[in-house]
Amino acid sequence: MEHLLSALVALTQANRMNDCVFSSFVSSASSSGIGSYAQAARMGTGLMGASSSAMGGMVAWMNGNQCGDISEVVVTPDKSWVVPVAETTNTILDNIGSSLKNHGGNSTWGSNGHFYWHGASEHGFYGNKYVRTTKLANIGRGITKFTGKANMFMNGVELGKGYIDDDYQIGYHSIKAATCVAGGWAGGRVGVFVGLKAGAEIGVWFGVGVIPSTIIGGAAGGIIGSLSGSALSEWMIDKFL
Numbered sequence: 001m002e003h004l005l006s007a008l009v010a011l012t013q014a015n016r017m018n019d020c021v022f023s024s025f026v027s028s029a030s031s032s033g034i035g036s037y038a039q040a041a042r043m044g045t046g047l048m049g050a051s052s053s054a055m056g057g058m059v060a061w062m063n064g065n066q067c068g069d070i071s072e073v074v075v076t077p078d079k080s081w082v083v084p085v086a087e088t089t090n091t092i093l094d095n096i097g098s099s100l101k102n103h104g105g106n107s108t109w110g111s112n113g114h115f116y117w118h119g120a121s122e123h124g125f126y127g128n129k130y131v132r133t134t135k136l137a138n139i140g141r142g143i144t145k146f147t148g149k150a151n152m153f154m155n156g157v158e159l160g161k162g163y164i165d166d167d168y169q170i171g172y173h174s175i176k177a178a179t180c181v182a183g184g185w186a187g188g189r190v191g192v193f194v195g196l197k198a199g200a201e202i203g204v205w206f207g208v209g210v211i212p213s214t215i216i217g218g219a220a221g222g223i224i225g226s227l228s229g230s231a232l233s234e235w236m237i238d239k240f241l
């Protein structure tokens with residue numbers, strides 16, 4: 001993806017008067033890439049829809065702001081909500097998936113709607129002739145398989161857009177984009193650590209079980225930390241840069 005963004009930037013620098021042609025090229029290339037990703041990934045329809053929508057929405061938002069000026073008044077819809085929604089959706093899914101993958105142990109979810117909590121060192125319940133089960137860790141791996149790719153895609157687009165907005169040089173927008181990406185990553189790591197500790201303690205205090213409370217705590221902490229870290233980084237750039 002980084003190579004694709006570099007190629008797009010070079011193309012635009014070479015032909016600054018053809019911004020709308022560049023815009024169309026981005027749409028075509030991105031649509032092809034997202035389509036190939038959807039065919040290759042193996043996951044449920046709902047998760048695939050959320051993933052593809054998040055990536056497609058990001059490209060549509062970026063692309064809609066790159067077309068050259070038109071010498072007439074054109075009313076366009078406000079698309080400022082697309083980026084926050086896409087990034088927040090992926091952040092929530094990614095942290096839930098990561099927590100299930102890393103802390104689900106041998107716990108399973110049954111076709112009867114029940115959870116069977118077992119740690120990594122315990123033998124889990126893997127179903128019988130009446131109940132089919134799925135390991136929570138496997139569900140988590142399935143989620144993070146696509147959220148990781150979606151996250152890299154959106155970060156790459158955001159960094160590329162910042163560079164374009166700064167007239168193809170390192171400036172305010174590119175620094176802000178890079179800082180928000182780094183802040184979200186760092187905040188997420190801190191949030192997961194705090195969430196795991198708090199979840200484990202809550203599980204002991206209220207007797208709900210360490211495994212489910214740890215999973216919930218890790219996911220909640222990661223979500224809050226990622227969003228807070230990104231927001232704090234954005235505020236610091238606006239305040240001091």
